[in-house]
Amino acid sequence: MEKKSGSKVIIIVLLVLLVLGAAGGGVYYFYQKQAPFRKLGELGYNEQQITVIKNKDLTAKVIETGDSELFRYALDQTINNADRYEYFLISDKDLPKMSIKDLYSVTSKMIELGYTAEDAAILTSKLDLDTITTLLRGEQPRDLELFADAIDHGFSITDSLLLASGNRELAEKIFNGDIAYERISPLMEKQYTSDEILTLLNNLSEDDYTFVMGMKYIPELPELSGKENFDMDMLPRYLMSLRSNRASMDDVVNWVNSDNDYIPADEIDYSAMYHDEEILADYTSYTYCVNKQYALPSNYEPSDLEYLPSGYYVLYHPMRHVAANAFVNMSDGSVVAGYERILAQSNYRSYDHQKSLYDEYVEQDGVALADTYSARPGHSEHQTGLVTDIGTASMDMLYFESYSGYDWVCENAHLYGFIQRYPEGKEYITGYEYESWHFRYVGVETATVIYERGWTLDEYALLFN
Ligand SMILES: [Zn+2]
Structure with missing residues (x-):
């Protein structure tokens, strides 16, 4: 009997312990489950903020980050921004040196502009507020880290953007x-x-x-x-040979250096040099090139044409202001140098005038021959108003080569801004027979480059226009 009641007691005690244990376990379990949220509370998040964090499944990340005034600020601004939590979850100890409000506002702007969270962090950690704000008004750096380094090295935003568009080795x-x-x-x-x-x-x-x-x-x-033997003076001819597939990249330098691209004047197909013709898009400079490929629009007439003073011309044709002045100076120069004064014999010609001339030549000589010495309308350099065919009072331009001051003109024209436009031996490049008398104004700087390098305007234009 006693033994029986003893075992009952034990069973009851066991049952009680079981119930207590289960209840305790439940309480403990509940306690554990609430711990993260309590932790959020301890970190200073209020109930509303905790709800957002819970809903967005960010509890673990937020706890890992620790105190983050920026994130708290972001949560209060708009719930939508919490979707971009990675931009704002920055621990207080890592916060850049600017106010939370500024940091929030530039970060929001970067989200809007499509910056990644990582890039945004680089910018805010490395740049000051003014720099970031200016940057965000313009283009996005290609390499952000490089951009920030350039700023660090004292470069302006514009220069840093340019540096960041290249590679690190160069920077x-x-x-x-x-x-x-x-x-x-x-x-x-x-x-x-x-x-x-x-x-x-x-x-x-x-x-x-x-x-x-x-x-x-x-x-x-x-x-x-x-390439071995690369010669800068030959660059235009390398390019012409490459682009016309007459030579390959492997052999072009030696091929051109040995003059293999040269075609004797009497073997040139002058008409075939008209191909893929284009109307010039820009003819505002003094250096643009009109040739068999590039033409002026039919309605183009320079607005600053003027007549030369008396005593400086054979035929009364106008030139553009700057070219007229330069020619007057060159003409005076010829006299100072001790030669018979050079005179302008043929200057500006309109599209229509050129058309009637060319048509006349074709009727007289046929297309093939006319194309050796006369330009098709639009392709004439005379339409630029920057050209003069030079003669003297005693010598027609066609005999200009025999003029006693011819060498002086060839060697000094660039000092006045003129170049001989159709030199001997360059027919395969210019597309015209040698014209000793035809000079084109391009300005002193360009004329000097062309003269010193031994180029034509066509060659210069390949590199500079
Ligand atoms: Zn001419």
């Missing part, structure tokens, strides 16, 4: 002071890649590199510059 050389920024920025602006610039820096002499800085983008140049 590091500039940061280290191995290369001056001014040496590479003109090429970067012309869309040369960093690798191409490094290639050019490696291959070209100082003078050639400086010369290239003034040219337009030449896609073939980096590879060409690495």
Whole structure:
């Protein structure tokens, strides 16, 4: 009996313990489940903010980050921004040096502009508020880290953007002071890649590199510059030979250096040089090139045509103001140099005038012959108003080569801004027979380059126009 009641007691005790244990477990379990939310509370999040964090499933991440005034601020601004939690979950100890309000506002702007959270963090950690604000008004850097480094090295936003559009290897050389920024920025602006610039820096002499800085983008140049015997003076001819498929990249340098591209004047098909003709899009400069490929619009007439003073012309044709002045000076120069005064014999011609001339020549000589010496309408350089055919009072322009001051004119014309436009031996490039008398105004700077390099305007235009 006693033994029986003893076992009952034990059973009851066991049951009680079981119930207590279960209840305790439940309480403990509930306690554990609530712990993260209590932790959020401890971190300073209010009930409403905790609800958002719970709903967005961010509890673990928020706890991991620890105190984040920025995130609390973001939660209060708009619930939508919590979707971009990765932009705002920055621990207080990592916060950049700007006010929470500013940081929130630039970060929101970066979200709007499509910056990644990582990029936004780089910008806010490395740049000051003014720099970021200015940056966000313009284009996005291609390499953000590089951009921030450039800013760090004291470059302006514009310069840093340009540096960040290239590669780090080139930028590091500039940061280290191995290369001056001014040496590479003109090429970067012309869309040369960093690798191409490094290639050019490696291959070209100082003078050639400086010369290239003034040219337009030449896609073939980096590879060409690495060829043995590359000669900058030959560059236009390399390009013409490559682009007309007369030579390949492998052999073009030696091929052209040996004059294999040269075609004797009497073997040239002058009519065939009219192909893929285009109307010039821009003829505002004094250096644009009219030739068999590029024509002026039929209605183009320069607005600043004027007549030369008496005593300076044979025929009363106008020229553009700047060319007329330059010719008067050159004419005076011929007298000072001790020769018979040079005179302008044929200057501006309208499209219609050229058309009637050309048609007349074709009727007289046929197309093939007319194309050796006369331009088709629109293709005549005389329509530019920047041209003069030179003669003297005692000598028609057609005999200009026999004029005693001919060598003086050829050697000094560039000092007045003129070039001989159709030189002997360049017929295969210009598309016209040699004309000793025909001079074109391009300005002193360009005329000097063309004269010193031994180029034609067609060659110059390939690199500069
Ligand atoms: Zn002419």
